[in-house]
Amino acid sequence: MPYIPHTEKDIERILKAVGASSVEDLLGALPSRLRLAKDLDLPKGLSEQELAGILKDLSSRNSTTREYASFLGAGAYNHYIPAVVDSLISRSEFYTSYTPYQPEVSQGTLQAIFEYQTLVCQLTSMDVSNASLYDGASAVAEAVLMARRITGKDAVLLSSALHPEYRETVRTYMAGASDHVSEVFYCTEAGRTLPEAVEAALTGDTACLVVQHPNFFGSLEDVEALSRVIHAKKGLLIVVTNEAVSFGLLKPPGETGCDIAVGDNQSFGNPLNYGGPYLGFMAAKSEFVRQMPGRIVGETVDKNGKRAFCLTFATREQHIRRERATSNICTNHGLCALSCAVHLVSLGATGLRKLAEHNLFKANYLKEGLRAIRGVDIAFGSPVFNEFTIRVDKDPEGVLKALLKKKIMGGVLLKRFYPELDRHILVAATEMNSKGDIDRFVSEIGKLLQ
Amino acid sequence: MEFPKDFKYTKEHEWIKVEGNIATVGITDYAQDSLGDVVYVELPQEGGTVTKNEPFGVVESVKAVSDLYSPVSGNVTEVNDAIIDSPEAINEDPYGDAWMIKVEISSADDLGDLLSAEDYQKFIEEEK
Amino acid sequence: MTIDGAKGLIMDEPLIFERNSEGRSGVLPAPCDVPEADLESLIPKSLLRDGAAGFPEVSEIDAVRHYTRLSQWNFGVDTGFYPLGSCTMKYNPKVNEAVSRLEGFTMLHPYQPEALAQGALRLMHELEAYLCEISGMDAVTLQPSAGAHGELCGLLMIAAYFKDRKRPRHKVIIPDTAHGTNPASSHLAGFKVVPVKSEGKGVLSASAIEAVMDEDTAALMLTNPNTLGLFERNIKEIAAIVHKKGGFVYCDGANLNAVMGLAKLGDLGVDVVQLNLHKTFSTPHGGGGPGSGPVGVRKALEPYLPAPRIRKAGKKYSLVYDRPRTIGRLKAFYGNFSIMVRAYSYIRRMGGEGLKRASIVAILNANYMKERLKDTLSLAFDEPCMHECVFSDKLQAENGVTTMDMAKRLIDYGFHPPTVYFPLVVPGAIMVEPTETETLETLDSFIEAVKKIDAEAKASPELLKNAPLNTKVRRVDETRAAREPVLRWKG
Structure with missing residues (x-):
């Protein structure tokens, strides 16, 4: 039997040691009246070779972002992952260990997380970071709960230019209190959140404003102006970033008045993987650290005074505070955080900047190409990073379908999330899109809209 | 382990020393010993109120967290801010330097059910 | 100053930031093959950042050595025996790692057309069916990212069920032996926790539950086998008590590794269970995740499962978002897909007989x-x-x-x-x-x-x-x- 080393002789030795006459006898802890009478109705076990063949076959029934030129983004970004990432995270001392409860045999994981926390603080310009959360959406939900705890206020104001699935996640987490969640509508001209609209929607009971930057439409928000408005009402500002490569160029949340920065670091070192696992991050001002959810690693010394790392502030967590914990999170996305750290370290300061610029230029090149096409409009006037929204003159669904025939995944249809954006497509470009691909996309969409 | 005779105690392991209508409150030697190294303490604001048998703060060690329950109701007249910066005082001197709050007692009736040092010692023996 | 290799193995390695040397970098991105524009013509200067102070500047080999050394100070299942109770640190098969890295799985965008992701959807659909069969549940969602996430999902469904019937319930009964996640998840889902003690022999008695179960109690949340490693042998009687008062039995499936093919939780009266793929189904723990925490439910709760669901019609698989009674979603997209691939691979390799043997x-x-x-x-x-x-x-x-x-x-x-x-x-x-x-x-x-x-x-x-x-x-x-x-x- 795969992975189970016991021979019949071994089984006999166990039975003898425990004084049982048979396996059945030993299973006495499980009363026979509760036992399953028949076998599980599952496929027969496979040899490793057969299994590999079946999985290969299943995988080949998918089409990849390598086979198609993909301009899909919307919270999941196609980036190049250097070979060092998989090589290093494949070291099984990393991936076959668990939460570093025993620091003396987990210094590798602990130091790596401590460095990851530092990297997140550097990217976001915030004071403290946790060890990771599940993904961007659940990180936003956790940030909202945290803001409510800190402020003692109830209401939550979401920008409608926050990723629709993130908004839905916040509402799900708020369950019983979802009446307290409201949205401020984006400006249909600029495709971003206007401070005056926020001001009108705020009340004295608003715990936090949540804005995404760059937002779901790709537009850059005026975070500083939004910060002034929410802070005037003594609420907290939560800034969400799910295209983390933008940190390479854009003024970070910590410099624009953000109180809690959250989002997804998938863009660094984590493959698309059909939606997961991704990498929720959270960083905050230091005064909020006791209200943060999730693991936090700290630096200390061992009994001989040597530098060492361990989990700290554990009293916030479920295994100690139980129902009064800051969150129920236990397992997080440690290995994804390691992938992110390795990618960031291998890029370095220069590489990060260059990567961000490359993305900006690619998106700009595509945007200008599309702008020149008759039948395509750039939907919103705001500056963008590597993603933007277009409006097409024909049925956008038909356009995207026709592009598929040309091996192009042309973007995400927005009608599904915003009924009023019924001719709109969200388009992203990264360093993975060659000039040739972009030219082909522009030319094909041009032909379709003629 | 020491339990000053002139103090009163609660089953939640707080001690209380009453002088006139002012009560000083802290946690017992037994409490600090069970918690281990105290790393954090959260106390109410001066001028606030506390209610008998209700939490007024939190004390944390590395691996445990415990509410602080007020033995009496009343106004908080003084808070020992020094232990917020040096929580180790709670381990080192629980009955002295590490007092936590002073309360102006609103009703002397609150003192009726508090334990004497002897009774408290008996109580913790049973709890073990 | 550390002398590398002084003890044969290198036991000292500074923080990566302490290896910085200005201007050094490892793997630079490809050169940009479109014309570069003036930055400030694209993004107003007020929105641009100066660099990130202290950001790493190291060579590729230094990065590789750094993480290799770090890894050597870690103890994993591949290093040695790891009997961490409640965590099921079983061997993580290498073939699972290999198949999960196939490009046909890793290079899929969550919003690519369903027609171009039929293999992925089929794998997920089949995995749901396998997990239903193993747990004795009627439907499974693969969305939650971990056990605690699954607990929250299950409890939110229970809350939604009662809210839907205009009879919201406010309490969840949890034994004193429970994992801390259980009360934390219950609180997050809006419930008040009612603790209950196990009896002398470490298991719950029907009478203890009878004494606290009432019509304001939404669920009993137990772990079976429990955290003492004992089977809750009164579970059927206990479930009957809970059901009689209209409540649900939630089972924390963290310990499913003890009962595969031996007992089906659904047959024992369990209505909701979360399954930790990173425990029972051999996916690696990753130094603290990513895991995956699918949730199985009986029919009554099926309408509340998170959206989207995977539907099979003929030979075609699709995602169904139109779910009027759903609790919503717990994260973006569909769950930790690459972990699902590993668990699927494990179940297929073991087969029903193998799981029972395990x-x-x-x-x-x-x-x-x-x-x-x-x-x-x-x-x-x-x-x-x-x-x-x-x-x-x-x-x-x-x-x-x-x-x-x-x-x-x-x-x-x-x-x-x-x-x-x-x-x-x-x-x-x-x-x-x-x-x-x-x-x-x-x-x-x-x-x-x-x-x-x-x-x-x-x-x-x-x-x-x-x-x-x-x-x-x-x-x-x-x-x-x-x-x-x-x-x-x-x-």
Whole structure:
């Protein structure tokens, strides 16, 4: 039997040691009246070779972002992952260990997380970071709960230019209190959140404003102006970033008045993987650290005074505070955080900047190409990073379908999330899109809209 | 382990020393010993109120967290801010330097059910 | 200054930031093949940042050595025996890693057309069906990212069920042996926690539940086998009591490794269960995730499952978003897909017979451990155990030796310590879960080590107080970490 080393002789030795006459006898802890009478109705076990063949076959029934030129983004970004990432995270001392409860045999994981926390603080310009959360959406939900705890206020104001699935996640987490969640509508001209609209929607009971930057439409928000408005009402500002490569160029949340920065670091070192696992991050001002959810690693010394790392502030967590914990999170996305750290370290300061610029230029090149096409409009006037929204003159669904025939995944249809954006497509470009691909996309969409 | 005779105690392991209508409150030697190294303490604001048998703060060690329950109701007249910066005082001197709050007692009736040092010692023996 | 290799293995490695050398970099991105524009013509200067101070600047080889050294200070399942109770640290098959890295799985965008992701959707659909069969549930969602995430999902569904009927309920009963995630998840889902004690023999009695179950109680949340490694043998009677009052039975499936093919939770009266793919289904723990926590439910709760659901019509698979009674979603997209690939691969390799064998051998190994160690370590409950057993430091305490001391000393003998000080109901608990993938020889060497440590506890307790002796760092000052927090490098 795969992975189970016991021979019949071994089984006999166990039975003898425990004084049982048979396996059945030993299973006495499980009363026979509760036992399953028949076998599980599952496929027969496979040899490793057969299994590999079946999985290969299943995988080949998918089409990849390598086979198609993909301009899909919307919270999941196609980036190049250097070979060092998989090589290093494949070291099984990393991936076959668990939460570093025993620091003396987990210094590798602990130091790596401590460095990851530092990297997140550097990217976001915030004071403290946790060890990771599940993904961007659940990180936003956790940030909202945290803001409510800190402020003692109830209401939550979401920008409608926050990723629709993130908004839905916040509402799900708020369950019983979802009446307290409201949205401020984006400006249909600029495709971003206007401070005056926020001001009108705020009340004295608003715990936090949540804005995404760059937002779901790709537009850059005026975070500083939004910060002034929410802070005037003594609420907290939560800034969400799910295209983390933008940190390479854009003024970070910590410099624009953000109180809690959250989002997804998938863009660094984590493959698309059909939606997961991704990498929720959270960083905050230091005064909020006791209200943060999730693991936090700290630096200390061992009994001989040597530098060492361990989990700290554990009293916030479920295994100690139980129902009064800051969150129920236990397992997080440690290995994804390691992938992110390795990618960031291998890029370095220069590489990060260059990567961000490359993305900006690619998106700009595509945007200008599309702008020149008759039948395509750039939907919103705001500056963008590597993603933007277009409006097409024909049925956008038909356009995207026709592009598929040309091996192009042309973007995400927005009608599904915003009924009023019924001719709109969200388009992203990264360093993975060659000039040739972009030219082909522009030319094909041009032909379709003629 | 020491339990000053002139103090009163609660089953939640707080001690209380009453002088006139002012009560000083802290946690017992037994409490600090069970918690281990105290790393954090959260106390109410001066001028606030506390209610008998209700939490007024939190004390944390590395691996445990415990509410602080007020033995009496009343106004908080003084808070020992020094232990917020040096929580180790709670381990080192629980009955002295590490007092936590002073309360102006609103009703002397609150003192009726508090334990004497002897009774408290008996109580913790049973709890073990 | 560290002299690399002075001890054969390199035991010192600075923080990566301390290796910075200005201008150095590892793997630069490809040159941009479109015309570069003036930055400020694209983005107003006020929105641009200056660099990130202290950001790494190291060469590729230095980065590689850095992480390689870090890895060497870690103990994983591949390093040695890891009997961390409640965590099911079984072998993580290499073929799972290989297949999960196939480009046909990794290079899929979550919003690509469903027609171009038929293999992925089929895998997920089949995995749902397998998990239904194993757990005895009617429907499964793969969306939650971890066990605790699954708990939240299950409890939110229960809350939605009662809200939908305009009879919201406010309480969840949780035994004192539960994982901390259970009360934390219940609180997050808006419930008040009602604790209940297990009886003398470490299991719940029907009468204890009867006494607290009422019509404001939405659910009983239990773990079966429970965290003492004992099977809740009164579960059917208990479930009947809960059901009679209109409540649900939630089972934390963290310990499913003990019952695959032996009992179906659905047959025992369980209405909701979360399954930890990173425990039972062999996906690696990753130094703290990513895991995956699918949730199975009986019919009554099916309408509340998160959206989207996967539908199969003919040979076509699609995602269904139109779910009027759904609780919503717990994260973006569909769940931790690459973890699902690994779990799918494991189930296919094992087959039904293999899974049953895994559970049986997990139970055999745990009972072997229990019998061989019960004269050395105090056994919390001398009952036949399931896949794990709980000891304590009662016998060693007279020499002033604690569970922590023994745990640290085990490290010197080359073992990862068991789970310690949990469950809370056993003071000084030592929770050992050997799993089915360990040989008897490995168990014997662990048993021998524990016996040696017991002898040391009598002869030279100081040795244990000082343990571990052979690790990169000695006992770590966690008090200082909390009192003088340093949570990031500042340069």
